[in-house]
Amino acid sequence: MSATVGSSGTHTAGPDLAARLDRVPVITPVHRRWIGLLGFLFVFDLVDLNSFAYAAPALRTEWGLSIGGVGAITSAGFVGMFVGAIVGGRLSDRFGRRPVLIGAVFLYSLFSLLSAFAPDPGTLGALRVLTGFGLQAMTGVLLVWVSEMFPRALRGRYQALLLAIGLAGVPIAAWVARAVVPLGDGAWRWIFVVGALGAVGGVVALRVLPESVRWCAAHGRTPDPRQVELVARMEEHAERITGAPLPEPVPDRPVVPGRLSELLRGATGRRTLVASVSCVFLILSFYGFSSWVPTLLVERGYTTAESLTFSSVLAIAAVPGALLAMPIVDRFERRSVLLAVQSLVAVFLLLFGLIDHPVAIVVCGFLAAMFMQTGVAVLYTYIAEVFPLHLRGLGSGVANGSGRLAGVVGGVLVAALYSGAGMVAVYVYLAIAALLLGVVMRLWGERTTNRRLEEIEHGIAPR
Numbered sequence: 001m002s003a004t005v006g007s008s009g010t011h012t013a014g015p016d017l018a019a020r021l022d023r024v025p026v027i028t029p030v031h032r033r034w035i036g037l038l039g040f041l042f043v044f045d046l047v048d049l050n051s052f053a054y055a056a057p058a059l060r061t062e063w064g065l066s067i068g069g070v071g072a073i074t075s076a077g078f079v080g081m082f083v084g085a086i087v088g089g090r091l092s093d094r095f096g097r098r099p100v101l102i103g104a105v106f107l108y109s110l111f112s113l114l115s116a117f118a119p120d121p122g123t124l125g126a127l128r129v130l131t132g133f134g135l136q137a138m139t140g141v142l143l144v145w146v147s148e149m150f151p152r153a154l155r156g157r158y159q160a161l162l163l164a165i166g167l168a169g170v171p172i173a174a175w176v177a178r179a180v181v182p183l184g185d186g187a188w189r190w191i192f193v194v195g196a197l198g199a200v201g202g203v204v205a206l207r208v209l210p211e212s213v214r215w216c217a218a219h220g221r222t223p224d225p226r227q228v229e230l231v232a233r234m235e236e237h238a239e240r241i242t243g244a245p246l247p248e249p250v251p252d253r254p255v256v257p258g259r260l261s262e263l264l265r266g267a268t269g270r271r272t273l274v275a276s277v278s279c280v281f282l283i284l285s286f287y288g289f290s291s292w293v294p295t296l297l298v299e300r301g302y303t304t305a306e307s308l309t310f311s312s313v314l315a316i317a318a319v320p321g322a323l324l325a326m327p328i329v330d331r332f333e334r335r336s337v338l339l340a341v342q343s344l345v346a347v348f349l350l351l352f353g354l355i356d357h358p359v360a361i362v363v364c365g366f367l368a369a370m371f372m373q374t375g376v377a378v379l380y381t382y383i384a385e386v387f388p389l390h391l392r393g394l395g396s397g398v399a400n401g402s403g404r405l406a407g408v409v410g411g412v413l414v415a416a417l418y419s420g421a422g423m424v425a426v427y428v429y430l431a432i433a434a435l436l437l438g439v440v441m442r443l444w445g446e447r448t449t450n451r452r453l454e455e456i457e458h459g460i461a462p463r
Contacts, residue, residue: 016249
């Protein structure tokens with residue numbers, strides 16, 4: 001017979017552990033330790049993700065890469081991310097969030113390091129496929145893990161905080177590129193070496209990061225004694241912080257094993273479609289802008305050094321953009337926030353493409369990049385909430401993977417639009433994609449703000 005931990009001070013095992021975790025209403029010191037570790041992993045995920053964009057101008061000179069060649073290697077990374085999102089999500093549903101998350105960190109770190117030794121564009125493209133696989137497998141599973149282990153009323157805020165910490169990787173990649181690329185031929189290789197440092201966080205995660213208690217409960221796993229002790233500690237911290245006993249845990253309905261076909265039919269099918277289409281428009285606009293800014297600025301007449309300086313300034317916008325989501329993501333409905341934010345993104349993308357004055361370019365680019373990251377924080381929170389627990393990893397993977405697959409087309413499309421219709425056409429296209437993301441979410445997205453994951457899963461109307 002199991003007993004409860006909390007105000008009674010005794011221990012329990014079994015599925016009730018997830019219900020006990022769900023009644024913790026505040027961020028505890030345990031959560032803060034996780035935030036530090038996951039933030040570190042996210043930093044080097046973002047360094048790696050953006051490394052090729054900042055190396056591309058130097059590669060064009062050193063290897064004679066055309067705009068089309070840059071687009072092909074960019075698209076190669078998205079092929080890997082598409083596969084990694086789906087395979088990583090499925091593996092995390094079957095074998096657990098923890099082993100897939102940590103394994104993906106070591107995977108992307110290894111192939112980032114190998115990218116530093118690439119002798120030619122073909123080899124680099126192949127390595128970017130494998131790096132992308134690990135990057136997106138980690139990102140998708142990390143977001144799911146946070147949605148399952150953090151308090152419901154705060155999970156959006158802390159998803160945004162983690163993204164803000166991770167987005168420090170964008171200016172890190174930019175400023176590393178700014179420092180090393182002008183040193184001469186081959187100096188760009190150090191950007192990929194820095195990206196491989198995520199493996200350090202993977203080693204720490206092996207000791208610190210527990211398995212999701214919701215995943216264990218759904219699969220009938222007896223909790224590890226360390227998990228029971230960890231939840232008990234969180235409950236004790238929460239009672240001290242709030243100054244009141246925690247409410248009695250409310251056991252959730254048993255998780256009924258489902259089929260993969262659920263993702264394509266009924267209410268879950270609609271959620272899959274909405275989340276996937278939203279991710280497609282996100283990737284087309286977001287990476288169509290961030291991946292091409294250094295190269296297209298050179299095409300506008302700026303030197304490689306000037307282009308990297310501008311790009312480095314724009315990269316700083318990533319962190320305040322994600323932090324901007326923190327006070328609003330759990331206060332207002334996510335779908336409404338996305339429409340407002342994406343409308344602003346569309347306006348500033350158009351201005352960035354139409355105005356030639358250097359100061360105006362920096363200001364409009366900074367604001368476009370900042371609000372893009374606000375939108376990313378809100379959408380990532382939403383995607384990790386809307387799928388049933390037994391398919392949450394795969395559902396999130398399908399949605400994110402759809403976006404990454406669109407990135408394969410997006411890299412080629414930007415190159416084709418620029419070659420055929422010019423610079424302005426590129427930014428009109430990016431603005432339309434950004435706006436469509438907000439429209440789709442507002443019209444067809446679910447209400448998820450401050451709702452228990454189980455309420456969202458079972459379609460229980462919000463109170």
